[in-house]
Amino acid sequence: MRRALRQVWHASRLLGGRHFSSNGFNKVRKVPLLSAPSAYSLSKPSYNEDILRSLTSLRAHSSIGATDSTGDAVDAARAGPLLEYERRISSGELADGDSFQIDTLRVLQRLYEQLVENENACKLDRYNTSEKSGRSRWLWSRFIPQSSYSPVKGLYLYGGVGTGKTMLMDLFYDQLPSNWRKKRIHFHDFMLSVHSRLQMHKGVADPLEAVAGEIADESILLCLDEFMVNDVADALILNRLFGDLFSRGIVLVSTSNRAPDNLYEGGLQRDLFLPFIATLKERCVIHAIGSSTDYRKMTSAEQGFYFVGDECSELLEQKFHELIGQAVPGPQVVEVVMGRQLQTLFYQVPLGANGCAYFPFEELCDRPLGAADYFGLFKRFHTLALEGVPKFGLHNRTAAYRFVTLVDVMYENKSRLLCTAEASAVELFERIVTVADAQKISPRTSPSQKTDDLDLCVDNELGFAKDRTISRLTEMNSREYLEQHEADLMEGVAQEFGEKDDTLHA
Incomplete structure (x- = not known):
């Protein structure tokens, strides 16, 4: 039985034993959020060679042939989420965990390889696509109707809270080539963008079709985190919107706490939402992360x-x-x-x-x-x-x-x-x-x-x-999260100071 992945996110980048002493926070009594778990060690875990052998075997069996833009052979299995996972394990950024996440990594690696193999057919390279704007392309499609489903199915990951869905999707997304038309966005933010675009296209005969055209023109690979539907307006939009997006070749990768059949459960006019669930199941591989472990609760939760x-x-x-x-x-x-x-x-x-x-x-x-x-x-x-x-x-x-x-x-x-x-x-x-x-x-x-x-x-x-x-x-409210927040702030200040310094010397 292979041991597998447990996330201790950003552990190797933490600031050692540094606390918020500059603000006096380390002197304040904190009230725990939950019955506190045992303190979680941030020291680098011993590397498990069995995991490395297992991953090497997995990569060897998942190799496929592909070509890059110059026609040179590419071994897609030499890149992707599995290799990055292996690197993070080795560096101590991740620690070994449960088999459910490694199973999910296999699925993500398979999707990665399929996308690499079908890069041209999926029109992923932004530099090889039409220069027409999204709205112009939409107007052109009114005269020449086009329907081009992707040869690669997307992926819908769902499971309990804290099981690593977002971490795994981000690990996958970070390995994608920079020249691809891709976007990673939270579902809330995505729907806000859709509503904003609909406002901009008021007066157009079919504003939703125009919005779908713009989205597909910008990002063929769409990664949505925390897919959830609790708003009737969103529910009524999604079926039409994604029907159009899929027909334009969109590949959807999404995470959610809910299985597709449980989305918008009990919502108003849910019967009008059901066709979207059928479309989602047709155009995406549905994968459940069966782990019941909430890794967020394994952090030092009494530090907040x-x-x-x-x-x-x-x-x-x-x-x-x-x-x-x-x-x-x-x-x-x-x-x-x-x-x-x-x-x-x-x-x-x-x-x-x-x-x-x-x-x-x-x-x-x-x-x-x-x-x-x-x-x-x-x-x-x-x-x-x-x-x-x-x-x-x-x-x-x-x-x-x-x-x-x-x-x-x-x-x-x-x-x-x-x-x-x-x-x-x-x-x-x-x-x-x-x-x-x-x-x-x-x-x-x-x-x-x-x-x-x-x-x-x-x-x-x-x-x-x-x-x-x-x-x-x-x-x-964990020490890890708060230290990372402070480190990000300091990095932001340093970057801002550097930009100002560059301006002064220009």
Whole structure:
């Protein structure tokens, strides 16, 4: 039985034992998010030679013939996610884990090789494609209808939270040739782009067809992370949009917590969404990552800044002011999609300064805001101090949905979170259950029924999403995540300083 992959992402790039002592954070008592797992060692793991032999055998059996743009022979098995996985294991960036992820790597390697072999047929090389713009190409197709399905099927990866889906897809994506028409984007961001494009094409006979033409012209290989559908507008768009995209040769690689048949389960007008599921299953290989291990919870989860209790509000403000240093905080305006602005009106709390924003929970999650607003916010701010996250239930289900989206966007943007909450992350969502979970709960008819039980929220989408949110909150408050965040900030400052220095010497 082959041992396999366990991600300790960015472990080899961590900053040793460095902490946030410059801000005094190492002196603060942290409140754990969950029942803390044992501390996870960041030392380089001993390399398992059995894994190397297994991978060498896998690569030898998966070799295929291919040609590059000059006609020279290419051994596709000498590149791709398997070789990169092997390199990261050897360097200590990854540690060995379970067999489910290595099975997924085999599937990704096979897809990589098929794409290399069919590079010309798939029209992946951006330099060999037509120079006509997306809209011009769309207009031309009105006179000469074209339908060209890709000879290579895409891939739809799904599984539980924290099982490494995003890491594996990114490992695959990072190995793709730079000259290919490819794009990696979070599903939230992708749908925001679609809606923005539809607005731009108002007045066109078929704006959705125009949008599909533009997307296909820009990226034949489309990698979507966290595929999820909980909005009726998105559900109604997806069938038409992807039907057109697939007919234009798009290859889709996607990750999701949900199996295709469970997407948009219980949603409004779901019967109109079902054809999309059939199309997805026809144009993609469906692969389940069967692991039940949440690797995010294997980090040092007690190192973060998740404070439980109302009495921690002053502590949160203190940490916020330590982060912004001598900067003077004040209300600010953030640009979001399609020219809208995210405006906040505070009572006695400043909005932000020096890349750090301070919000009461109600300002971000009890107002009609969505993913577009949050993406706009974290394009400008790298840190959020969020005050007063409540327990969620039937009475504030909409706020729970927004909080889930907020955490998703923060995680995608690798942002830092400081917050005060009514309870631990697990306890925040304990009243949110799926239909299956609700059926396991014995109904109470006693007059002494607890008030909390009356606030039970039965919601499949939210019930599945809560596990992802808890998992991400755990990782975002780990020492590894926070040290990487600080390292990224320092790298960004260094790059900015270098650019300014170059300008001065020009």
